[in-house]
Amino acid sequence: MPYSYPYPHPAVTTDIVVFTILAEKLQILLIKRAADPYQGFWALPGGFLDIDEDLEECAARELREETGISGVYLEQLYTFGRPDRDPRERVISVTYYALSASDQLQLKAASDAADVAWFPMDDTPELAFDHGTIIRMAHQRLVAKLNYSTIAFQFMPDTFTLSELQTVYEILLNEQLDKRNFRKWILSLGQIEETGNMSRRGNHRPARVYRVKNPDKVEIIR
Amino acid sequence: MPYSYPYPHPAVTTDIVVFTILAEKLQILLIKRAADPYQGFWALPGGFLDIDEDLEECAARELREETGISGVYLEQLYTFGRPDRDPRERVISVTYYALSASDQLQLKAASDAADVAWFPMDDTPELAFDHGTIIRMAHQRLVAKLNYSTIAFQFMPDTFTLSELQTVYEILLNEQLDKRNFRKWILSLGQIEETGNMSRRGNHRPARVYRVKNPDKVEIIR
DNA sequence: GCAAAAGTGTTATCCCTACACCCATGA
C-alpha cells in the first residue's frame, strides 16, 4: 500500500456512454463484467484515472483499451459520486458520452471484459452500478443537443446522402420528418456541402452525396 | 499518513460559483486565499470532499462554512481535472454554480478565508488555479439557461414587480427589452402569479406584486 | 401640475408547417 495521504481520498474513474446507429436503431456499447462487484452484469466501458492523465484522456484511453474505439467525438456528461455507488470504496465517476459513425466501428474484447456488445437504447439489460441512470442522462443530453447543435453529424460517415442524414435524425428524434422541410432546414445551416459525386445504390435515381464542412467540430446553431 | 491505497488517488474538491445581482450588476462571490498556493489571490469558495458525503452536499457545506450562504439553488457545472491545475497534488474539482437572491445574503468570513467579497462579473481580479475558466463557463451556462428555463427566478426575492424581473433579465442578457413584449412573454409562461398586493415605492403609480408559483423548482420552458 | 414608472394592443414580419408530383435509375 505505497500511496498514503493524511486524509482519505476517493478513487476517480471515467465511464463512457458510446452511441452509434446500427440496424436503424440508436445503440449503446456495453461490456460484460468479468469480476466482482456486479460480475456478469453489463456495464459502461470505463476505468480508473491514471494519476498524470487528463480526464478526457482517461476516457479516450479506457474506450480504446476496452473496446478498440478511438477518434470519436467525446464530451463530458456529468459527475456521479453518491457515497454508496460502488461497494468497494468511494468512487467518483466523471462520465463522458461518445458518438461514433457506424462505419468506423472496430470492436475488440479486452482483458478485463468478458464480452463487448451493442444494445438498442430502448432494450438494454439491467446495468451494474448506477450506469442505468448515466445512460438515461446521456440520452437526454444527446436529444437536447439535436435542437441547437450539429451533433448529429458525428454519427455520419465521411460522405452521405440527405436521405441517410434524415434517417439518422428520425431515429434520434423517434419521429418521421417531412423530406422537403428537412432538406431546406439542414441546407440552410450552411454546415454541409455537395461533394459533386452521386450515390447510385438501389434501383432508383442516384442521390447527391454531401460531406460536413467541419466534421471535427460540433457547431452551435440557432 | 494513515490512509493508504495500492494505487495513487487524486484529491476531490468542489468549487462553487455564486451569482447574485447587486447594484444592478451580475456579481460573483470570491474568497481571498489565506494560505499557499496562490496566497493573497482571490478564488472560488470550495474545498475537499469528505469521504462519506455526496458531491452536492460538499458544495453546499463548503458554501455555508466559507461564506454563510445556504438554501440557494445549486447545480453541477463541470468537472475540471488537468493534472497541473493544483501544484500540491492531483486535484479533481467538481464545480457547481449557485444563484442567490440579493435580499437573502448574509456573508461571513471563515477560518481559512482572509476575506470574502462580491465582484462584478465584468470586473473580476486575476483568480487562483483555473478559477477564471470556471467562472466563464458558469456564466455561459447561466445565460444559455435563460432561454429555455425559469432559472432567472432564482435571483428574485419572494415577491417582486414585473419591472424588477425585467431588470434582472436585462442585466443577465446585457440588453434592453421591450416592456410590453416582456410582460406578454413572462406571463404566458404561467410560472408567476399576482399576490394581490401593490408595491408603492417611489413617486409614481404603484406596481402589482407577483410571486413565483413554484420557487424551488427551475422549470424547462418552450 | 409635474416627474416618474406602471400599464396596456395592434400590426407587420418571419419562420415553421403542411402538402403532392415528377425524375432518374436498375431490374
Place this chain on the structure above:
DNA sequence: TCATGGGTGTAGGGATAACACTTTTGC
C-alpha cells in the same frame, strides 16, 4: 414498364418583434 427512392415550391398560420400613449402616484 415498373418499382424505388431522389428531388423540388408554395401557401397558410403562429409566433415574434416593433412601436406610443394613458394612468396613478408622491411631492
